[in-house]
Amino acid sequence: MTDDALRLTGVCKAFDKPVITDLDLAIAPGQLYALLGPNGAGKTTTLRMVVGLTPPDRGRIAIYGIDIARDANAAKAITAWLPDEPMIYDKLSPAEYLAFVAGLWRIPPGEAAAEAERLLRWLELWDVRDARCEGFSRGMKQKVALAGALIHKPRLLILDEPLTGLDAAMARSVKDVLRAHADAGHTVIVTTHILEVAERLADRIGIIAGGKLHAEGTLAELRALAGEDEATLEDTFIRLTQPAREAA
Amino acid sequence: MRHTRPASFGWLLAHEMRVALRARQTKAATRWIGYAVIAVIVGFGLLTAKGLAGTPIPATPMALLIVLTATIALFSFMTTQAVLGSQRTLYEAGDLDLLFSAPIAPRTVLMAKLCGIAGTIVLTFAIFLLPFAVPVAALGHPGLFGVIPLLAAVAMVAACLGLAITLVLARIAGPRAARTVGQVAAALLGGAVFLTTQIVNAGEHRRQSSWQTLFERLRDDGFGASYAGQLPGRAAFGDPVAIVLLFGSALALFLVTGLIFRRLFERGVADAGQHLNRRTASTKAIARHFRAGLFASIMAKEVTLLRRDPALTFRILLRLIYLIPLMLIGFRSDHHLPLAPGLAFFSVTIAGQLVGSFAWLAVSAEDAPDLITVAPVDKAEIDRAKLGAAMAIAAPIALLVPIAIATISPIAALIAILFTAAGGAAAGMIELKLGKPAPRSNFNRQRPGSFVTRLLTLMVTIVLGAISGIAVYFVG
Numbered sequence: 001m002t003d004d005a006l007r008l009t010g011v012c013k014a015f016d017k018p019v020i021t022d023l024d025l026a027i028a029p030g031q032l033y034a035l036l037g038p039n040g041a042g043k044t045t046t047l048r049m050v051v052g053l054t055p056p057d058r059g060r061i062a063i064y065g066i067d068i069a070r071d072a073n074a075a076k077a078i079t080a081w082l083p084d085e086p087m088i089y090d091k092l093s094p095a096e097y098l099a100f101v102a103g104l105w106r107i108p109p110g111e112a113a114a115e116a117e118r119l120l121r122w123l124e125l126w127d128v129r130d131a132r133c134e135g136f137s138r139g140m141k142q143k144v145a146l147a148g149a150l151i152h153k154p155r156l157l158i159l160d161e162p163l164t165g166l167d168a169a170m171a172r173s174v175k176d177v178l179r180a181h182a183d184a185g186h187t188v189i190v191t192t193h194i195l196e197v198a199e200r201l202a203d204r205i206g207i208i209a210g211g212k213l214h215a216e217g218t219l220a221e222l223r224a225l226a227g228e229d230e231a232t233l234e235d236t237f238i239r240l241t242q243p244a245r246e247a248a
Numbered sequence: 249m250r251h252t253r254p255a256s257f258g259w260l261l262a263h264e265m266r267v268a269l270r271a272r273q274t275k276a277a278t279r280w281i282g283y284a285v286i287a288v289i290v291g292f293g294l295l296t297a298k299g300l301a302g303t304p305i306p307a308t309p310m311a312l313l314i315v316l317t318a319t320i321a322l323f324s325f326m327t328t329q330a331v332l333g334s335q336r337t338l339y340e341a342g343d344l345d346l347l348f349s350a351p352i353a354p355r356t357v358l359m360a361k362l363c364g365i366a367g368t369i370v371l372t373f374a375i376f377l378l379p380f381a382v383p384v385a386a387l388g389h390p391g392l393f394g395v396i397p398l399l400a401a402v403a404m405v406a407a408c409l410g411l412a413i414t415l416v417l418a419r420i421a422g423p424r425a426a427r428t429v430g431q432v433a434a435a436l437l438g439g440a441v442f443l444t445t446q447i448v449n450a451g452e453h454r455r456q457s458s459w460q461t462l463f464e465r466l467r468d469d470g471f472g473a474s475y476a477g478q479l480p481g482r483a484a485f486g487d488p489v490a491i492v493l494l495f496g497s498a499l500a501l502f503l504v505t506g507l508i509f510r511r512l513f514e515r516g517v518a519d520a521g522q523h524l525n526r527r528t529a530s531t532k533a534i535a536r537h538f539r540a541g542l543f544a545s546i547m548a549k550e551v552t553l554l555r556r557d558p559a560l561t562f563r564i565l566l567r568l569i570y571l572i573p574l575m576l577i578g579f580r581s582d583h584h585l586p587l588a589p590g591l592a593f594f595s596v597t598i599a600g601q602l603v604g605s606f607a608w609l610a611v612s613a614e615d616a617p618d619l620i621t622v623a624p625v626d627k628a629e630i631d632r633a634k635l636g637a638a639m640a641i642a643a644p645i646a647l648l649v650p651i652a653i654a655t656i657s658p659i660a661a662l663i664a665i666l667f668t669a670a671g672g673a674a675a676g677m678i679e680l681k682l683g684k685p686a687p688r689s690n691f692n693r694q695r696p697g698s699f700v701t702r703l704l705t706l707m708v709t710i711v712l713g714a715i716s717g718i719a720v721y722f723v724g
Contacts, residue, residue: 110538
């Protein structure tokens with residue numbers, strides 16, 4: 001039996017008030033999984049717990065069978081995190097940034113340089129590889145950060161609102177990259193408010209609301225759950241999250 | 249703001265002051281410490297006022313000269329603040345696009361911004377000055393209320409000069425270089441009185457404070473006794489003519505600056521909004537950037553970031569320049585300070601300052617802390633690598649003094665190197681343990697973080713420096 005790419009069991013997190021309560025979630029390898037939810041549902045908190053930025057109060061998180069509480073570095077070595085605000089250095093160039101990230105993940109220089117060149121060409125950043133990021137548009141910065149996330153070929157790629165602020169062409173290229181990464185057998189988890197993206201791109205969709213996984217499945221399964229076979233994901237999402245929004 | 253007409257000059261000015269004050273808001277604990285410090289200053293002010301209540305304070309030539317010296321020093325510091333304030337207004341505030349797109353005359357916007365810069369400066373210095381001046385004036389010396397218009401006049405002139413320096417630099421050097429050159433200029437202006445007087449002192453082989461040197465210069469060359477030289481003092485002592493002359497001139501300069509620099513300001517705003525990038529096509533191989541090992545990667549990143557921020561490097565090195573006159577004083581023949589032990593002491597102190605600063609940059613001023621946290625590396629390992637990088641970056645400068653000691657005694661040099669490394673490591677460790685994270689850009693104003701951290705670093709390096717000096721004295 002293969003391990004789930006990500007498994008959360010009974011995960012809880014509270015700040016001033018409970019944000020995540022007894023969250024159970026399992027994502028199989030090789031999927032592009034969209035995590036949806038209303039604002040404040042706990043999506044980002046969940047993902048930050050997975051990548052080790054926020055410790056859970058309770059529960060277990062495992063990445064490809066590796067318990068992050070027991071062997072955080074082994075889990076981190078196969079994971080990449082791309083938040084909505086790109087984690088880059090304005091004064092570094094894309095090439096220098098990728099070299100630094102490769103150093104953090106201890107990738108041999110020869111291998112890292114070749115992968116960096118491939119990624120920069122693929123993301124159309126090759127011509128600006130030695131320009132400082134400080135003059136880049138938000139979309140270009142996001143692509144630099146995406147290249148950084150991919151340089152160590154993560155088995156689990158987690159992205160929080162990766163398409164925010166991107167123009168149509170850049171959004172398209174980012175979506176292509178995510179799809180290709182999943183098609184290559186890796187797992188991609190993405191949060192987005194653009195439901196059309198989830199509808200067209202995701203293999204499975206999870207809807208989180210009120211700190212719990214409210215519904216999960218393929219688009220067809222979610223439609224069936226909402227009782228509307230021909231509904232759009234937007235209609236389905238609104239119908240499924242209605243109780244949670246009313247409770248809030 | 250409720251009492252002013254929306255979009256009027258007063259309304260904009262109130263907005264500027266509100267934003268400036270909120271930018272200074274800190275944690276509750278820090279705020280209470282600030283209140284306590286102010287209360288102590290006010291207490292001292294009241295005590296001083298009570299003590300001086302029955303004593304006449306005549307405006308003697310000596311008193312007028314003291315006020316002139318203080319005014320020049322104050323002007324130097326205020327201009328520094330004004331340059332930095334102008335840079336923040338142009339490049340960081342981010343509200344100019346909104347203001348210029350609103351139906352408000354550009355000149356009104358510029359004047360409000362200029363007033364905001366001057367007002368912020370006045371507030372900074374008023375906290376320390378007025379708790380003394382106002383009670384003394386209120387308790388029997390009403391003429392000293394003249395300190396208030398004097399302070400405002402100096403702040404207005406400094407604001408005009410600061411804005412002019414920033415805009416002219418932006419015009420000559422372009423927006424990218426203007427930021428760097430402006431920060432360097434601000435740092436130099438802040439230390440201008442200190443550096444100039446110390447150079448004068450060194451040339452004349454004298455040992456005295458900067459302020460004493462400035463005072464003597466003003467007295468000896470006669471400027472202090474001239475009417476222009478006496479104006480600040482006369483204004484501070486309540487001479488209405490001097491107040492009108494000084495405050496009126498400052499106000500006129502303020503208005504003229506608004507007129508003259510309006511177009512340059514608008515152009516500066518437009519330039520500041522540009523993407524500051526040198527997009528030259530690269531033909532070099534990408535492999536040159538990739539290095540084996542965590543330390544090499546962190547070292548490369550830190551060196552590159554420092555190299556790309558010359559203003560920051562300059563500020564750090566300026567601290568060392570401030571130490572040089574102290575060294576010269578220490579080694580003058582009338583002090584009989586042994587050369588090698590004295591140098592060993594300074595070597596450790598310099599290393600502590602340097603490594604402390606570089607460690608702050610590497611450890612606390614991390615622009616992408618989440619990236620480091622999600623990397624598969626233990627925090628302790630990252631910290632060790634960053635400390636190593638800070639020490640390696642500081643080494644070329646920190647080793648200069650031990651090399652100088654080696655010409656006197658190789659054993660003494662060896663001892664100095666050991667203690668210099670220990671001092672640097674100690675400063676770095678203190679930063680690792682106690683350093684407060686802050687954006688790297690904050691360092692361009694001053695090194696942020698805990699006062700305790702800086703004090704502890706200074707104390708530890710002084711103790712290690714003293715031990716080093718004693719060891720060199722006995723062994724070397």
